[in-house]
Amino acid sequence: MSEYQYYEFIAVDRPLTDTQQRELRALSTRARITPSSFVNEYQWGDLKGDPRAWMERYFDAFLYLANWGTHRIALRLPLGVLDAETAADYCVGESACSWVTSTHVILDLRAEDEDGDEWWDEQDRLASIVPVRAELAAGDNRLLYLAWLLCVQGRELDDEEPEPPVPAGLGDLSGPLRALGDFLRLDPDLLAAAAETSPPLNAKAPSASVLSRWVKQLPEADKDAALVRLLRGEAVQARAELLRRFQGPAPQPTSGGRTAGDLLTAAEARWAERQRVAREEQAAERKRQERAAAAAREKRLDELAGRQAQAWQRVATMIETKKPKEYDAAIVLLTDLRALAERDGDIATFDRQVWQLRQQHVRKPSLIDRLDRAALT
Template sequence: MSEYQYYEFVAVDRPLTPAQQRELRALSTRARITSSSFVNDYQWGDLKGDPREWMERYFDAFLYLANWGTHRIALRLPVQVLSPDVVAEYCVGESACSWATRTHVIVDLHSEDEDGDEEYDGGGHLAAILPVRAELAAGDRRLLYLAWLLCVQGRELDEDEKEPPVPPGLRDLSGPLRALVDFLRLDPDLLAVAAETSRPLKEQTPSVAALSHWAKALPEPEKDAIVVRLLRGDDTHLRSELLARFHGTTPNEGTGGGRTVGDLLAAAGERWLRRQRLAREREAAERERRQRAAAAAREQHLNALTGREEQAWQQVTAMIKTKRPKEYDAAVALISDLKALADRDGDTEAFLQRVRQLREQHARKPSLLDRLDRAGLG
């Protein structure tokens, strides 16, 4: 099987400069490079660059997948809107790690599947997931908790380690978060038991009066700096940063994590067992329903044949005379129906006598006799 690797980088906050695009083009002659993206896939080669370095220098989002089962996604946010210390509380293993530069914090998530992927096309995944970056910038911590769960799923943490604060809204993930869960192949049972202590997500749309009161309390120099940043128009996260500061006074914080890694894994295992048992019960019930329906249809068919046995035998004779394989098959099927009817009505001996006569009459038709034998009409 040939190799397949897909790389996609996106610049969200600031477009790539012409000089940056030339730098990237020097590393790849066939990549699709625009002022906001770099996309390339490889059948036999590899990226001539370090995604970690590219995230620090150029891009705000990165997605990678390979046909041997590796999925990876990284997101970069300014430290003003996402504290590296908060991220470090959740990204604690190989499956979810983070690092910070002077200006940004990068969240890097990995998923491995030794069975590999059946579909290799990487297009579309990042577009579906990218809005989680804005959610994270606005103070939504669900992505970070999912990152921590990814480490739990990978058995990268001690079983007695306590979970971090559980953010609200885990039971009702947004579309982009659901796309992230699917891409990272997060265990649905683990996610379900983790979400049990997650409170409903409260609407955080502040009133005009509350915003006005908060804004009036800001020092004048700080207000002036905010206006200058707004007028410059190069700070895409100014609103998120200010709202995060505002909500810091009225937080929608997660609940304290009281469960251990071992608790979550055990509960997820029990939930999986329950799902498997219920699935088996549903399959058994459906199988029984189909069997009852088939038996009822069979009985109805035999009832329709009752009283028409002689006519059916004449039809068998006519089909055999054609000497066509399909007609032989139809004749054997009709004889099988006659056998079932005879067994049901206690006329088995008369039926067997009729079959013996039929076999003697057509003893020189081995194809027909073979069909009768395989149908148990010896």
């Protein structure tokens, strides 16, 4: 298996400085480096740097995949936007962990597939996922719950491990959250089982006019403070705080009293039910196709009835061509003639004509072989 690795980093809150870009260029001469990103692919060799250290120093998002089955996503959020203890409550295993720097909380999520040898269209993949960072900053903890569920899926928790608070909206994930779940191969049955106790999310986005009226009512001092934070490069923090203020108290997460083992059992039951339904649908489809084929054959035999002499002449003509495709067509027509003879109770006449056909063309082994395989004796 040939080796392939893909690394992509994005700076969201602040662009890379010229000095930072030079530092990165010194570590990779082949990478595509811009003020907001670093992208490189490896068919051999590896990244000359530690992604963990790069996330602490340079970037807000990181995606990695390798064709031996590793998929990894890391996201960095400022302290004050994401509570470090809350992150640690959900990121509890090897598949999902978190750590804190002096300024940020960093989430690190990964999935492994031992089958490996996967090839993804990595173009824009991180771009489709990175909006989950803004959702989390605005108080939407579904990303954190998916991180915990990833640990459950990896069998990294005891069956008796209690479920953390369940956020609203697990049954209706946003596009970026679905992209994240797909990339990390999150089991849809496990997610569906978890969503059973998740209340609906009021996902209706406020209109510009509603936001405009609300902003006009803000005290001037608050507006000035938000603008100053924006100019200081604290846009994520300022937006998150304003959105939380606009939305009011977030829906309280539910606590269903379930355990990791309960969710795994529920997911297995869902999978088994899907398999049962799929088998029934497949069986019903086979019966439908069989009925359609039988009806088509009866129609074909009805059209052939009374025209057996012409059909036998067509068989003779096709055989004389000595072409394999014509032999195959002759066998199809002979099979219909036999079915018609069986329906009319005159199979003896048909067998006699096939015997004569065999005697006439005994030196055509390809034809005789086809007759044998079709049981036309």
